[in-house]
Every structure is written in structure tokens, then in C-alpha cells.
Amino acid sequence: MKPFAYAIRFLIPLSMGTGPALANNSAYTDLNTDHCKKLSTGDEPGGGIVLMCKGYRDHPVYYKEGDLRQAILYGKVNAAYIEGTFETFGAFNYTGGKIEWRLDDAGRPVAAIQRWFISNSGAMEPGPAPADTGQVLVISKVAGSDGKGCVAGYVDALSNPEPNRLARQVADTRPAGFVCAADKAVFHGVRGPLATDPTHSFPQR
Incomplete structure (x- = not known):
């Protein structure tokens, strides 16, 4: 699986752009899959890679990859969600290596922002993203x-x-009352032609 091998090394980090401060604060961590714990190796037929990685303090990051597509879960996720949740994009894709955590007044992470690169051409090549590659936060x-x-x-x-x-x-307003597997995640702002349709899979209730 090429993306697992090279995606983290060649990605453009999530920008730490300046601007007026919002209600919440940010903390940043790097996703380095070389130092993650393997929960699933992908060796079994049809299996995908599942890794538990270092996140923010005691909130881990769960990295999942299958069929040249990646999905990420953040925090103290239960076993059913680790196993049964896979939210990604229809086209081949890979994630950026920088995670921005939004913290509440008590310093607890309530939301995470990460950049996805979407291969609209279907070619997963290492190096800088080509012109037909979408980028979605x-x-x-x-x-x-x-x-x-x-x-x-x-x-x-x-x-x-x-x-x-x-x-x-969006991170400071949307996730607080968001109900997983019931509410719909939507695009905010302008959605261009390179932002392909997301896909969602959740554990059976």
C-alpha cells in the first residue's frame, strides 16, 4: 500500500495561519505512523491497516487505511467505533501529517482538524500534490x-x-452537539470541483 509508506513524509502541513483568536485555543501534534501501535496489520484477505498513534496528551489517534483510502478517529474511541467506523472520500486519498486540536476552556480537546489530499485522477504518486488533487480540511x-x-x-x-x-x-461550534451516525457532516463555505464526495461507514447499532 503506497500511501501508508509515503503519505506522511510528503504532505503539506496544515497551515498555522494567523488571525483573530476564537473562543477555543489550538494545540498541534504530528501524525507519525512509524511510531504507532499496530492493531491490525492488513495481512488477512480484505483487511486494512489499523494503528493507534500518539495524539494530544491522553487522547490517542486511530489511523485506518484500506483500498488506498484513509480514515482517522481521535480521542478515547470505543472498540466498536475503532473496528466499524471508516469515514473517508470516494476517490483515493491520503491525510496530512499535522493535526490541529481545538481545546475548550478546561484544555480538553473537543475537535480535531486535519487535511486530506484527494486523488481525482486515481494516480497515487509520491511528491507534491498535482493540480488535480483536491485538499479538504x-x-x-x-x-x-x-x-x-x-x-x-x-x-x-x-x-x-x-x-x-x-x-x-466550524470546529468550535459544530461538534459539540453533533451526534455520530445520526447527524450529517456537510461542507462549509464554498465547495469546489476537486472536493469529491465523502463516504461514511459506522458500526451497526
């Missing part, structure tokens, strides 16, 4: 006491003038 709900984490919104990073700022605004 994915805003996710960090798993709380119920153990459920999921995608809560999207921002097209190529079609909005300040995509990181917009993603922070």
Missing part, C-alpha cells in the same frame, strides 16, 4: 465519554480564502 469530533468520534464537517481548502480560519470556526 476535515473537522472531527473528538470522542467523549460515550466513546464515539466522527467527522462533523468539511472545508474545501482550495476554494475558500481562509480555509483554516473557517475550519476553526
